[in-house]
Amino acid sequence: EVSGVGRRREMELGLSTTGDKTLDEAVRLWLQYDKNPKTVALVQDLVKEGAVEALKKCFSSRMEFGTAGLRAAMGPGISCMNDLTIIQTTQGFCCYLEESFGNLKERGVVIGYDARAHPVSGGSSKRFASLAAAVFISRGVPVYLFSDITPTPFVPFTVSHLGLCAGIMVTASHNPKQDNGYKVYWENGAQIVSPHDKGISKAIEENLKPWPESWKTEEALKKPLLKDPFQDIHTQYFKAIQKHCHHREINKSSEVKIVHTSVHGVGHTFVQSAFKAFDLHPPYAVEEQKDPDPEFPTVKYPNPEEGEGVLTLSFALAEKEGATVVLANDPDADRLAIAEKQKSGQWRVFSGNELGALLGWWIFRCWKEQNSDAAAVKNLYMLSSTVSSKILRAIALKEGFHFEETLTGFKWMGNRASDLLDQGKTVLFAFEEAIGYMCSPSVLDKDGVSAAAIAGEMISYLATKNTSLSQQLSTIYEEYGYHISKNSYFICHDQEVIRSLFERLRNYTGQKDSYPKECGRFSISAVRDLTTGYDSNQPDNKAILPTSSSSQMITFTFSNGGVATMRTSGTEPKIKYYTELCAAPGNSDVTRLKKELDELVDAIVENFFEPQKNKLLPKPE
Incomplete structure (x- = not known):
C-alpha cells in the first residue's frame, strides 16, 4: 500500500x-x-x-548478505550502502539474533565504525552505525555504540570482553573511497560463518519495511539502553595486548627508528597507544596521512597490500628521520604492512607470507622463552589460510606444535581458534597472506594494532643482535626450508567469463572432473576443488575442508613442490592466484628457486588464463 x-x-x-x-x-x-x-x-x-x-x-538486485556481511558503493537503491539498506539489514539481523538468543535483551550488541563518508548520498560510517543502534534500541536491546572511530579489532574484542551476543563494524576496510561495508561478529568474537549468513539474509527479506522507530536516531541515542564502551575498551584492549610484550627493557632502550602510516584511516592514535603499552619509542607518524580523511587524497588505492605506491610518503619521512623500518595499517587498522631499508638503499616491502614467517617465528620464540615444560608444545596451535604460505607447517613439523590450515578468510581461522580455545588449547598465531595477523587470542580476527606493537618489539630485539628483518627471514628459511611465493590477480566484471574459465579447468579433456595433468612443462600431482568438493589426494576424492558452490577455488599441487590456487574474491571483481614453491631445509639456491617459480607462474597464466585473457584486466601497476 x-x-x-x-x-x-x-x-x-x-x-x-x-x-x-x-x-x-x-x-x-x-x-x-x-x-x-x-x-x-x-x-x-x-x-x-x-x-x-x-x-x-x-x-x-539487493546487496547479498554473505559471511563477510555487506560491502558495496554508497548511494541510492537496494544495491548500495545507504540509510535505508542499513536499516533493513539491521532489522533482519536483529530479528535473527532474537531467534538465536533468548537473552539478547540482557547481553546486547556492540557497534563500531570507521571514518568513511560520502557527501553525495549523505552516507557515512558514523551515520550508519547510529541507524543500526536505533534499530536495536527500538527492540529493547542494549547497544554499546562507540562514541568515536575505532579500529575494526576493537569490535570483536568488545564482543568477547563483555560477553555480548554480536558485533557490527561499519567499514569497507581498504576498498575505494566510495564503498562502505557492514561486518558482523557472533558471540564467540569471530566473524560469522554459514549458515548464519543465509539466516540473516532471509530475515532481512522478511523485514524490509522500516519499523516506526528505526529512523529516530536522535531519540534512540538519548535512551539508557545506549552505552559508550570507548574508554573502558581502550583501557582493557591495551592491557590485554601487554601480555604479549616480553622484552620491555630492550624496548625502553631501543634506538631503532620506525615510521608509521595509517593511510588516512583510524590507526594513528591506536598504534601510538600500542607502542606506549610496550614501552617502545613512538613511531614517526606520516603527517599527511595520520588523520582520518574519507577522500584518501594522497593514495590511488588506500591498501598497503598494493605495496610501494601507498608507502611513498612513508619512505620520504623515513629518509628524513633516518628510520630503517616502515609500518603501515589499512584504513580500519586490521591489517599491517612492513617495509625495511636495505643496505643498497632500496626499500623492501615484505609480502604477507614473509611477515607471517617472521611473526610466527617471533611469537613461538617468545613462547619458548616463557615455557620450560617441553611437553607443553603439544598443546600449541598455529593457523593459516589455505592460500597462504606453508612456512608455519614447516616450523611446526620441526618444533613439535600443531599447524592447521583453514579456508580463505579470517572468519574460518577465527572460528577454528575459538573451537581450539574451548578445548583448552593455546592458539599462538594465525595469518593470511593478505597482510592479516592474529597475534593474540584476545581478538579472534586480524588485528593490525597489536601486530604493529609486536613487530616493533621484534625489530627492537633483532637490532640488539645487529640483525635486520631481511636477515632474520633468510635465517628462518635456511632453518625450515625456503618458501618462495608469488601472488597476483586479474580483474573481471563478467561472471560468465569467470564461470567458463573455471569450468574449462574442471573439464579439461571434455569429461567431468578431468582436470589438467600438466601445465606447460610442469607435472600436476594433485588437484583440490573446494567449489565442487573434489580432492584427488583423498581416498574417496572428497575434500576435507568445507566447500562452497557460490565461490570458485581450485588448488593444483605440482611434482616440483609448487602449489597454486586460483580463486574468486568475495569482496572485489578479481580472479586471484597464489603460488608457492616449498624447498627442503638446506636447499638455499634462492636464485634457482625464484626462476623455477617465475616459470611456473608464466605457465599457469599461459595455459589456464590465456583462453579468456582478452576479457581480463591485469593487476594495475
Whole structure:
C-alpha cells in the first residue's frame, strides 16, 4: 500500500515512463520507505532524466548478505550502502539474533565504525552505525555504540570482553573511497560463518519495511539502553595486548627508528597507544596521512597490500628521520604492512607470507622463552589460510606444535581458534597472506594494532643482535626450508567469463572432473576443488575442508613442490592466484628457486588464463 506522500511523489515523477513495471515498483517502494532527502533526490533526478540503466543498476538486485556481511558503493537503491539498506539489514539481523538468543535483551550488541563518508548520498560510517543502534534500541536491546572511530579489532574484542551476543563494524576496510561495508561478529568474537549468513539474509527479506522507530536516531541515542564502551575498551584492549610484550627493557632502550602510516584511516592514535603499552619509542607518524580523511587524497588505492605506491610518503619521512623500518595499517587498522631499508638503499616491502614467517617465528620464540615444560608444545596451535604460505607447517613439523590450515578468510581461522580455545588449547598465531595477523587470542580476527606493537618489539630485539628483518627471514628459511611465493590477480566484471574459465579447468579433456595433468612443462600431482568438493589426494576424492558452490577455488599441487590456487574474491571483481614453491631445509639456491617459480607462474597464466585473457584486466601497476 502506497502512502499519500508516496502517491504524490509518483505523480510528480511520472514513474511509468521507465517502461519497466518491476523497476517502477522498486522505485515506488523506495520513495515510500526512504527518509534521507539526499538519496530521495538522487532517485527522483534519475527518474526525471529517464536514466533507466542507472536506475536498474541501483534497483535490480539487493546487496547479498554473505559471511563477510555487506560491502558495496554508497548511494541510492537496494544495491548500495545507504540509510535505508542499513536499516533493513539491521532489522533482519536483529530479528535473527532474537531467534538465536533468548537473552539478547540482557547481553546486547556492540557497534563500531570507521571514518568513511560520502557527501553525495549523505552516507557515512558514523551515520550508519547510529541507524543500526536505533534499530536495536527500538527492540529493547542494549547497544554499546562507540562514541568515536575505532579500529575494526576493537569490535570483536568488545564482543568477547563483555560477553555480548554480536558485533557490527561499519567499514569497507581498504576498498575505494566510495564503498562502505557492514561486518558482523557472533558471540564467540569471530566473524560469522554459514549458515548464519543465509539466516540473516532471509530475515532481512522478511523485514524490509522500516519499523516506526528505526529512523529516530536522535531519540534512540538519548535512551539508557545506549552505552559508550570507548574508554573502558581502550583501557582493557591495551592491557590485554601487554601480555604479549616480553622484552620491555630492550624496548625502553631501543634506538631503532620506525615510521608509521595509517593511510588516512583510524590507526594513528591506536598504534601510538600500542607502542606506549610496550614501552617502545613512538613511531614517526606520516603527517599527511595520520588523520582520518574519507577522500584518501594522497593514495590511488588506500591498501598497503598494493605495496610501494601507498608507502611513498612513508619512505620520504623515513629518509628524513633516518628510520630503517616502515609500518603501515589499512584504513580500519586490521591489517599491517612492513617495509625495511636495505643496505643498497632500496626499500623492501615484505609480502604477507614473509611477515607471517617472521611473526610466527617471533611469537613461538617468545613462547619458548616463557615455557620450560617441553611437553607443553603439544598443546600449541598455529593457523593459516589455505592460500597462504606453508612456512608455519614447516616450523611446526620441526618444533613439535600443531599447524592447521583453514579456508580463505579470517572468519574460518577465527572460528577454528575459538573451537581450539574451548578445548583448552593455546592458539599462538594465525595469518593470511593478505597482510592479516592474529597475534593474540584476545581478538579472534586480524588485528593490525597489536601486530604493529609486536613487530616493533621484534625489530627492537633483532637490532640488539645487529640483525635486520631481511636477515632474520633468510635465517628462518635456511632453518625450515625456503618458501618462495608469488601472488597476483586479474580483474573481471563478467561472471560468465569467470564461470567458463573455471569450468574449462574442471573439464579439461571434455569429461567431468578431468582436470589438467600438466601445465606447460610442469607435472600436476594433485588437484583440490573446494567449489565442487573434489580432492584427488583423498581416498574417496572428497575434500576435507568445507566447500562452497557460490565461490570458485581450485588448488593444483605440482611434482616440483609448487602449489597454486586460483580463486574468486568475495569482496572485489578479481580472479586471484597464489603460488608457492616449498624447498627442503638446506636447499638455499634462492636464485634457482625464484626462476623455477617465475616459470611456473608464466605457465599457469599461459595455459589456464590465456583462453579468456582478452576479457581480463591485469593487476594495475
